[in-house]
Amino acid sequence: MLYPETPAKCCSYCGGRDHEFEDCPKRKADAEKQKEEAARREAQNSKVPSG
Secondary structure, rough: OOOOOOOOOOOOOOOOOOOHHHHHHHHHHHHHHHHHHHHHHHHHHOOOOOO
């Protein structure tokens, strides 16, 4: 049954129909993964070679 008074939800990030972009679990997980990878790269770049 259609509910015209309820706005349709569709995530523009993953295409899920049960949430919107701001609440996308895949987007949040991808952002966290990207943040961790950036921190790892920063840690590797900040190591000072001994010698």
